[in-house]
Amino acid sequence: MKKRYDVIILGGGVVGCAVAWYLSHFECSILVLEKELDVCCGISKANTGIIHSRSYYTPETMKGELHLRSLPWFHQAQDELDFHLARTGALTVALSPDDLAYLRLLQERGQCPEAEILGPKDTQELEPNISENMVAAYYDPQTAVISPFRLTLALAEGAVLNGVDFVFNVPVIDFHSDDRGIGIETETETDYYVAHWVVNSTGFSAPALAEKCGDGVPPLQAYRGEYYVLDKETRGYVKHVLYPVPTSLSKGILVSPTPEGNILVGPNFEPVKPGDTSTTVQGLAEVKIGAQKLVHHLPFDRTIQIFAGIRSVLPERDFHIFFSHRFSNIVHLCGIESPGLTASFGIAEYVGELLEKRGLNLVHKAHFNLRKNAPIFSECSWEERERLITQDPDWGRLVCRCEEVTLAEVKRALFVPPSARTIDGLKRRTRVTAGRCQGSFCEMHLLSTMIALLGFSENDIRKSGIHSHCLVGETREERESYATRH
Amino acid sequence: MPRDIEAEVVVIGGGPAGMAAAHSAWEQGAKSVFLLEREKYLGGILNQCIHPGFGLQVFGEELTGPEYASRYIEKLGKTGVQVMTETAVLDLEPSRTIRTVCPRGVHEFHARSVILSMGCREKTRGMIMIPGTRPAGIYTAGLAQYLVNIEGYLPGRKVVILGSGDIGLIMARRLSLEGVTVEAVVEVRNSLSGLVRNYVQCLLDFDLPLLLSHTVTGIVGKERLEGVLVSQVDERWHPVPGTERFLECDTLLLSVGLIPENEISQKAGISLSPISRGPYVDETFATDVDGFYACGNVASVFDLVDYVTFVSQKAGEAAASHRPRGKVRFVLQVGVGTGLVIPQRIRNIEEGILFIRPSQGFRETQIIFRKRDEVFARKKTPICRPSEMIRIDIPSIPWPPEGGEVTIEITGNPIQGI
Numbered sequence: 001m002k003k004r005y006d007v008i009i010l011g012g013g014v015v016g017c018a019v020a021w022y023l024s025h026f027e028c029s030i031l032v033l034e035k036e037l038d039v040c041c042g043i044s045k046a047n048t049g050i051i052h053s054r055s056y057y058t059p060e061t062m063k064g065e066l067h068l069r070s071l072p073w074f075h076q077a078q079d080e081l082d083f084h085l086a087r088t089g090a091l092t093v094a095l096s097p098d099d100l101a102y103l104r105l106l107q108e109r110g111q112c113p114e115a116e117i118l119g120p121k122d123t124q125e126l127e128p129n130i131s132e133n134m135v136a137a138y139y140d141p142q143t144a145v146i147s148p149f150r151l152t153l154a155l156a157e158g159a160v161l162n163g164v165d166f167v168f169n170v171p172v173i174d175f176h177s178d179d180r181g182i183g184i185e186t187e188t189e190t191d192y193y194v195a196h197w198v199v200n201s202t203g204f205s206a207p208a209l210a211e212k213c214g215d216g217v218p219p220l221q222a223y224r225g226e227y228y229v230l231d232k233e234t235r236g237y238v239k240h241v242l243y244p245v246p247t248s249l250s251k252g253i254l255v256s257p258t259p260e261g262n263i264l265v266g267p268n269f270e271p272v273k274p275g276d277t278s279t280t281v282q283g284l285a286e287v288k289i290g291a292q293k294l295v296h297h298l299p300f301d302r303t304i305q306i307f308a309g310i311r312s313v314l315p316e317r318d319f320h321i322f323f324s325h326r327f328s329n330i331v332h333l334c335g336i337e338s339p340g341l342t343a344s345f346g347i348a349e350y351v352g353e354l355l356e357k358r359g360l361n362l363v364h365k366a367h368f369n370l371r372k373n374a375p376i377f378s379e380c381s382w383e384e385r386e387r388l389i390t391q392d393p394d395w396g397r398l399v400c401r402c403e404e405v406t407l408a409e410v411k412r413a414l415f416v417p418p419s420a421r422t423i424d425g426l427k428r429r430t431r432v433t434a435g436r437c438q439g440s441f442c443e444m445h446l447l448s449t450m451i452a453l454l455g456f457s458e459n460d461i462r463k464s465g466i467h468s469h470c471l472v473g474e475t476r477e478e479r480e481s482y483a484t485r486h
Numbered sequence: 487m488p489r490d491i492e493a494e495v496v497v498i499g500g501g502p503a504g505m506a507a508a509h510s511a512w513e514q515g516a517k518s519v520f521l522l523e524r525e526k527y528l529g530g531i532l533n534q535c536i537h538p539g540f541g542l543q544v545f546g547e548e549l550t551g552p553e554y555a556s557r558y559i560e561k562l563g564k565t566g567v568q569v570m571t572e573t574a575v576l577d578l579e580p581s582r583t584i585r586t587v588c589p590r591g592v593h594e595f596h597a598r599s600v601i602l603s604m605g606c607r608e609k610t611r612g613m614i615m616i617p618g619t620r621p622a623g624i625y626t627a628g629l630a631q632y633l634v635n636i637e638g639y640l641p642g643r644k645v646v647i648l649g650s651g652d653i654g655l656i657m658a659r660r661l662s663l664e665g666v667t668v669e670a671v672v673e674v675r676n677s678l679s680g681l682v683r684n685y686v687q688c689l690l691d692f693d694l695p696l697l698l699s700h701t702v703t704g705i706v707g708k709e710r711l712e713g714v715l716v717s718q719v720d721e722r723w724h725p726v727p728g729t730e731r732f733l734e735c736d737t738l739l740l741s742v743g744l745i746p747e748n749e750i751s752q753k754a755g756i757s758l759s760p761i762s763r764g765p766y767v768d769e770t771f772a773t774d775v776d777g778f779y780a781c782g783n784v785a786s787v788f789d790l791v792d793y794v795t796f797v798s799q800k801a802g803e804a805a806a807s808h809r810p811r812g813k814v815r816f817v818l819q820v821g822v823g824t825g826l827v828i829p830q831r832i833r834n835i836e837e838g839i840l841f842i843r844p845s846q847g848f849r850e851t852q853i854i855f856r857k858r859d860e861v862f863a864r865k866k867t868p869i870c871r872p873s874e875m876i877r878i879d880i881p882s883i884p885w886p887p888e889g890g891e892v893t894i895e896i897t898g899n900p901i902q903g904i
Contacts, residue, residue, distance in 0.1 A: 229612070233749070233752075275708075277619060277620070278617065278618045278619045278704075278705075279615075279617045279618065280617050281617050281703075283617075284615065284617065303612060303613060303615060304610070304612050304613060305610075305612035306612055306615050306617070307620065382585065382592055385587060385592050386489075386591055386592045389587065389589065389590070389591050389592065390591065393589035393590070394589070395587075396572070396587045396588050396589040396590065396591065396592075397572060397588075397589055398524060398574040398587065401524065401574065404574075404576060406587075436607070436749075437607045437608070437610065438610040438611070438612055438613075439629070440607060440608050440610060440625075440626040440628060440629045441607065441629075443629055444629065444632045444633055444636070444637060447637075447639075448637060458639050462622065463621070463622035463709075464622075464709070465708075465709040466709070467708075467709040467710060468621060468622040468709035468710055469622060469710055470622050470623075470641070471633070471639045471640060471641060472640050472641070472642055472643055472736070473639070473640045474638050474639060474640060475634055475638045475639065475640055475664055476664060476665070477638065478638035478639075
């Protein structure tokens with residue numbers, strides 16, 4: 001059966017979700033098609049989570065333009081999306097007098113009255129553990145950190161509240177001309193979709209899908225960035241986002257607090273095959289050395305996790321957003337690399353304008369639903385906790401000791417759409433398994449909760465992808481007792 | 487139940503340590519004893535240890551983990567100890583104010599004595615930084631044990647176990663009994679980490695291979711684990727180039743060490759030893775903050791639950807007696823050949839036991855007690871291993887009359903291999 005929408009967005013990363021949420025302000029029907037089992041599974045899930053301020057934009061590029069366009073949204077959208085942004089501020093650290101010119105350039109670009117270039121003494125006052133080799137630092141108060149998952153989820157939940165549909169586990173394989181628009185063929189025969197407008201925001205898959213439309217795109221190069229996550233015990237050891245002076249290739253290896261209180265260290269910038277998210281001994285060593293230039297005694301012995309993220313980079317190092325030649329109503333988003341997270345709102349607004357030019361009528365809905373974040377138990381006051389438990393005793397059932405996540409929060413993640421269907425989905429929504437024990441004390445409760453509440457069998461428990469089964473079956477005794485019962 | 491609760495003794499954690507401590511605090515005469523447990527049941531990790539080998543020293547017979555736990559649950563049932571399950575401690579102040587949540591609400595305890603008995607957690611893949619991908623199928627051995635023994639699920643069909651600690655060895659046997667193929671137990675040291683009896687009963691009896699001086703140097707697999715890279719290591723535990731090989735498996739279990747869970751202790755300002763990663767304690771397991779005791783694996787990871795019970799009884803008695811503490815007379819330091827000593831402080835030489843873990847195995851072992859350059863005691867034992875703590879009664883040591891810093895050294899003929 002054909003399912004028809006005005007707009008279909010391919011890809012549920014931060015950009016796809018931002019486009020969906022933005023367009024959900026207007027009178028049109030929208031679907032997000034995602035090949036994985038959840039939103040935020042690709043490039044969006046593994047990055048530094050920084051909202052780079054104006055000082056760090058790249059002039060005369062599309063990414064620079066959309067970066068600047070996006071920044072006001074982080075204030076404006078607060079009421080509508082209720083996401084948590086921690087405005088930590090940033091220090092760009094000069095390690096030699098040669099770096100000073102770059103700091104002045106940042107100050108010029110930033111046009112922020114509170115920003116300033118600080119000498120060693122003032123810098124140390126702000127950031128006591130910073131390297132002694134630092135000669136000066138550019139202090140920018142506007143830089144913020146955010147959880148990329150929580151931003152993506154806020155956008156996705158906001159979109160659902162305003163009528164957007166999400167379908168998961170449906171990879172797109174081809175496009176066809178249909179009598180009433182563009183036909184989208186998927187791997188599932190029964191799922192055939194038709195839309196007037198299509199947004200291809202599939203990250204790494206974007207060029208391949210553009211190819212299907214007969215649109216040539218220069219090949220994306222994958223660059224891997226490896227990271228360390230340090231225990232929350234290290235909270236406060238670094239208070240601001242610390243940038244080095246960048247290389248010609250990347251922003252360099254950063255040390256950054258996260259909104260949850262960990263310290264995130266990375267990334268390096270290593271060309272790899274697409275999809276290669278393995279960490280390596282060499283890469284991790286490189287990140288360590290890089291970070292130690294900024295913070296000499298960074299407590300790497302408090303590492304709780306290592307991971308790698310991928311950036312999809314075009315040779316021209318810019319976003320490439322363009323209409324298909326064959327299907328005039330398909331817009332491709334290619335090369336969305338750093339600062340893609342920061343620029344996501346700007347990209348969404350821009351895509352809206354492009355679609356409007358091709359006939360999408362942007363008429364505001366009479367009523368727009370605000371997305372409210374559920375309480376985060378670990379951040380609640382004791383009075384608030386008492387009140388929540390009185391309403392629902394599950395707020396008093398702690399599932400995750402490390403991040404202090406309650407059963408009520410896990411249940412919400414399982415039932416508020418787009419809802420979690422995997423262990424990683426629960427992690428991204430609630431932070432279970434993201435703490436120092438990495439799930440060794442809570443994973444069993446998560447899977448038994450999923451089995452009890454969703455009617456899952458043990459074969460339905462997945463870490464993230466469709467083939468990422470956590471369990472392979474039951475023990476002998478369970479199997480035998482099942483056989484006796486039936 | 488009122489929101490604010492005055493208590494004589496509050497015990498945090500209802501595993502073997504907490505149960506023993508609460509029981510002996512009550513026996514000692516404490517009038518209001520609360521035992522707080524985060525899970526639904528008392529017993530802690532004992533509940534998932536369905537193998538025998540517990541209780542020989544405490545009960546004089548061999549029990550399984552759940553049996554051992556149920557003995558204590560029964561004992562507690564005959565006391566007035568108030569057990570609160572599904573109760574998590576989120577906040578602890580040096581003034582001995584404890585804030586908890588449970589499905590019935592928020593409570594604030596004001597305790598005369600607080601006993602910390604939160605146990606320990608397992609080291610994870612991230613902490614030991616094994617490079618590679620992040621697929622499903624990588625579990626700590628304890629989590630796998632819970633899944634198999636409590637939930638009745640199988641985590642995989644073909645498993646490699648990293649670390650020859652006791653949980654790893656026991657899981658090798660447990661999974662073999664379930665028909666799972668155990669490809670190898672891989673150990674970075676050149677000797678076994680767990681108890682010899684577990685090596686014999688879990689690996690030898692099941693013909694399972696142990697690779698000493700090897701480690702896992704890579705994780706392979708996109709969504710579910712497809713295999714691991716295993717390399718030989720040199721004496722500094724660095725992988726030897728050219729020795730890396732691929733072992734196909736769908737599951738990797740990690741049994742690479744335990745860390746006492748002291749995040750709550752730190753909120754009370756209790757200082758921790760970088761060696762045990764638990765609080766500095768004296769012979770009664772009192773910490774350096776008045777009225778706080780730490781017993782069992784939260785103080786230092788013990789080999790046997792029987793030892794945990796023993797030290798926790800001591801802590802329970804002391805916590806209930808509220809007697810003023812004397813001055814610290816001896817501060818114990820680890821010297822050559824010694825990995826760990828617990829307690830690290832001695833106030834009263836008339837009671838208690840020293841637990842000493844050698845840093846490697848020795849035959850014809852001598853344990854040497856030294857104050858500055860002067861050796862004041864030597865104890866002999868034919869054989870010692872890192873997996874088995876040496877126990878010495880504190881009163882049996884001829885302590886010098888003046889207190890001070892004491893270094894404990896271990897010498898002997900080093901043991902290679904098992």
